[in-house]
Amino acid sequence: MFDFTTITTAIDQFLRSMMPAQFAIIVECILVAACALLAYVMFAIVMIFMERKVCAAFQCRLGPMRVGPWGLLQVFADVFKMLIKEIISINRSDSFLYRLAPYLVVMSSVLTFCCLPFAKGLQVLDFNMGVFFLMATSSFGVLGILLAGWSSNNKFSMIGAMRSGAQMISYELSIGLCMLTVVTLSGTMQISELVEQQHDAWFIFKGHLPAMLAFVIYLIAGNAETNRAPFDLPEAESELTAGFHTEYSGMHFGFFYVAEFMNLFIVAAIASTLFLGGWMPLHISGFDTFNMVMDYIPGIVWFLGKTFFIIWVLMWFRWTFPRLRIDQVPTLEWKYLVPIGLVNLLIMTVCVVMGWTF
Amino acid sequence: MKFRDTYIGKIFNGTRSLLTGLGVTLKEFFTKKVTEQYPENRKTLKISDRHRAMLYMPLDENGNNKCIACGLCQSACPNGTITVKTKTVTDEETGKSKKVLLEYTYDLGCCMFCQLCVNACPKDAIAFNNHFENAVFDRSKLVLKLNK
Structure with missing residues (x-):
């Protein structure tokens, strides 16, 4: 498989030959940040377009068709509209926190985005606590949401933020348990190492029953984590106008919107990394020619293919299920997902100890 | 349990x-x-046969209609959309006088497409078609004369 570190090392050496090492590192940081943010925005645009088209297909419609061929330029028009809108400052709001909140949300999702392994060697942050770091960064986005609700000085925002806090913090637990199941199976927390270990079979096949159960629980909890239907209580339109971002306008609202879509991408990408092998092609141990053919498809295609498939599944959930009631949300988590997750973790541990994995 | x-x-x-x-x-x-992509699919667009878009008077090849100028449609119309102007002519052979249609005026702008006029007509002289592109720039263009 093509290793992207050859490109990055070449750039590194080129920069080091031109300037002192400290400057080279600063330039590299800026380059990486620019590329990551650009990729972040591009994926957000692709996702918004995909959401509209998939939603339309599930409702037997065509979706946007007018702006550009098949409505391809619709999202760009929307983004442009969002950019030229005024950012309204709310009277009697806590203006510092009010302005800080969207940046916290975006920062959390960009940091998480940087942990994703797009292809072999194409990963910004990779160290031995990868999964742990990923959980930490993805969960402080809820802080931004809570601040947004609090500082808006609006009761709907406040209720939305409180619901979001209660929901995201409790579903974090299920996500943690599912990740722990995979970590138990692999014995490592480093993301590149996790992907590397799936070279003979993906974890969902290696860990068979407990891994599949963990995958399903992860998808449910991940859906709740991104505040999307059927877990869209924090911004339930019919109850709370728009929930925590009711008072936001212009690009501040745009940040929440983009972060929400990118959180969906991140949840799907993590699911594909942990369970479906990330950028690792479909390998079946024993069939060498088959594995060879699969290797010709680049890793990034595998990664994005799996990720967008999971995104499609999550959108399928969204446009199928009705919204949960506020009392049903903690019931599902604490009475069903957490106990099942704990038992599942125990089963996985037993499987690993007894050597019942593939 | x-x-x-x-x-x-x-x-x-x-x-x-x-x-x-x-x-x-x-x-x-x-x-x-x-989804119907309307302006592009005008050629293939199929509007339901039962759609009521505009009242018309079916004419035969000589331009004759079946209207007997009874005025039932006019009295059935809740909005006063229809005006039937008649004149009395005397039949030369029998010598009996008979009402015939002079002008059948239909104001599309007032019509609420209830179909009561069509139901009231004893001779099926009027019907609804589905020419639905009725937008014009002047309200007076909506007042139509249905007979030739």
């Missing part, structure tokens, strides 16, 4: 019902989409 009411039973029952819902939407995902 039945199995489906127990904790474990609820999990299986809930999963089954969620999968049923997913199956319904998946089928919908792959069905042909119903």
Whole structure:
């Protein structure tokens, strides 16, 4: 498989030959940040377009068709509209926190985005606590949401933020348990190492029953984590106008919107990394020619293919299920997902100890 | 207590019902989409035969209509959309006088497409067609003379 570190090392050496090492590192940081943010925005645009088209297909419609061929330029028009809108400052709001909140949300999702392994060697942050770091960064986005609700000085925002806090913090637990199941199976927390270990079979096949159960629980909890239907209580339109971002306008609202879509991408990408092998092609141990053919498809295609498939599944959930009631949300988590997750973790541990994995 | 009411039973029952819902939407995902892309598909656009867009008077090849100028449509219309102007002519052979239609005026701008006039007509002399592109720039253009 093509290793992207050859490109990055070449750039590194080129920069080091031109300037002192400290400057080279600063330039590299800026380059990486620019590329990551650009990729972040591009994926957000692709996702918004995909959401509209998939939603339309599930409702037997065509979706946007007018702006550009098949409505391809619709999202760009929307983004442009969002950019030229005024950012309204709310009277009697806590203006510092009010302005800080969207940046916290975006920062959390960009940091998480940087942990994703797009292809072999194409990963910004990779160290031995990868999964742990990923959980930490993805969960402080809820802080931004809570601040947004609090500082808006609006009761709907406040209720939305409180619901979001209660929901995201409790579903974090299920996500943690599912990740722990995979970590138990692999014995490592480093993301590149996790992907590397799936070279003979993906974890969902290696860990068979407990891994599949963990995958399903992860998808449910991940859906709740991104505040999307059927877990869209924090911004339930019919109850709370728009929930925590009711008072936001212009690009501040745009940040929440983009972060929400990118959180969906991140949840799907993590699911594909942990369970479906990330950028690792479909390998079946024993069939060498088959594995060879699969290797010709680049890793990034595998990664994005799996990720967008999971995104499609999550959108399928969204446009199928009705919204949960506020009392049903903690019931599902604490009475069903957490106990099942704990038992599942125990089963996985037993499987690993007894050597019942593939 | 039945199995489906127990904790474990609820999990299986809930999963089954969620999968049923997913199956319904998946089928919908792959069905042909119903959206009509109107201005582009004008050539192939099919409006339902029962659609009521505009009142018209079916004419035969000589331009004759079946109207007997009875005025039932005019009195049936709740909005006063229809005005039937008549004149009395004397039949030369029998010598009897008879009402004939002079002018049948229909104000599309007032019509609420209730079809009461069509139902009232004893001779099926009027009907609704589905020429629905009725936008004009002047209200007076909506007042139509239906007979030749």
